[in-house]
Amino acid sequence: NAGVTQTPKFQVLKTGQSMTLQCAQDMNHNSMYWYRQDPGMGLRLIYYSASEGTTDKGEVPNGYNVSRLNKREFSLRLESAAPSQTSVYFCASRTGQGVGETQYFGPGTRLLVL
Amino acid sequence: GQQVMQIPQYQHVQEGEDFTTYCNSSTTLSNIQWYKQRPGGHPVFLIQLVKSGEVKKQKRLTFQFGEAKKNSSLHITATQTTDVGTYFCAGETGGYQKVTFGIGTKLQVIP
Numbered sequence: 365n366a367g368v369t370q371t372p373k374f375q376v377l378k379t380g381q382s383m384t385l386q387c388a389q390d391m392n393h394n395s396m397y398w399y400r401q402d403p404g405m406g407l408r409l410i411y412y413s414a415s416e417g418t419t420d421k422g423e424v425p426n427g428y429n430v431s432r433l434n435k436r437e438f439s440l441r442l443e444s445a446a447p448s449q450t451s452v453y454f455c456a457s458r459t460g461q462g463v464g465e466t467q468y469f470g471p472g473t474r475l476l477v478l
Numbered sequence: 479g480q481q482v483m484q485i486p487q488y489q490h491v492q493e494g495e496d497f498t499t500y501c502n503s504s505t506t507l508s509n510i511q512w513y514k515q516r517p518g519g520h521p522v523f524l525i526q527l528v529k530s531g532e533v534k535k536q537k538r539l540t541f542q543f544g545e546a547k548k549n550s551s552l553h554i555t556a557t558q559t560t561d562v563g564t565y566f567c568a569g570e571t572g573g574y575q576k577v578t579f580g581i582g583t584k585l586q587v588i589p
Contacts, residue, residue: 397576399579403554404487404581405581406484406566406579406580406581406582407521407566407579407582408570408579409576409577411580412576414576420576422576423578425499426500442485454521456521465511466511466523466526467511467523467568467577469519469520469521469522470520471519471520
């Protein structure tokens with residue numbers, strides 16, 4: 365099992381450009397998450413999908429959209445990138461069958477917006 | 479919304495010294511999880527606490543959940559250089575399928 369995979373690993377964008385961050389998990393998990401990590405800010409939830417076909421906003425959703433393409437895949441889209449979106453983005457998943465389940469994180473995407 | 483405060487934000491210790499990080503939630507939690515992130519890596523699950531007053535140990539690591547289920551701590555005895563990284567607590571309430579992470583404590587161990 366690959367676990368949670370993310371592409372790309374690194375990306376440099378110019379202000380105003382768009383891009384999609386891809387995430388896939390092979391653990392048959394129901395719930396998937398997108399976080400951003402900034403120095404001194406910890407991990408902040410952008411969007412999550414409790415199950416296939418549903419998505420909900422997290423703490424910092426502005427400037428992002430998500431798509432739960434199927435049970436395996438959960439993508440994060442930046443429509444018009446801004447320097448404030450420079451960050452490390454982590455995707456995570458868990459079984460989604462109850463509370464208190466371990467989240468499994470992907471390796472992260474490091475994004476720089478110039 | 480739910481807030482999880484974590485202190486300290488940074489800690490430098492001499493190898494062999496003990497280390498403790500504390501988490502405090504604004505609301506009662508159903509459970510709390512702890513994660514470790516090595517420099518340049520991603521968060522990795524360490525442990526979960528569910529019961530009021532629960533204490534769990536993993537070798538030199540001791541985890542506690544407060545009686546009111548609003549606070550938690552992670553204590554490392556006799557730190558080693560392999561303990562370097564950032565430790566996050568993550569609190570969950572109810573069954574909403576989302577957790578709130580603390581800001582993390584970055585541990586540096588001086589050999």
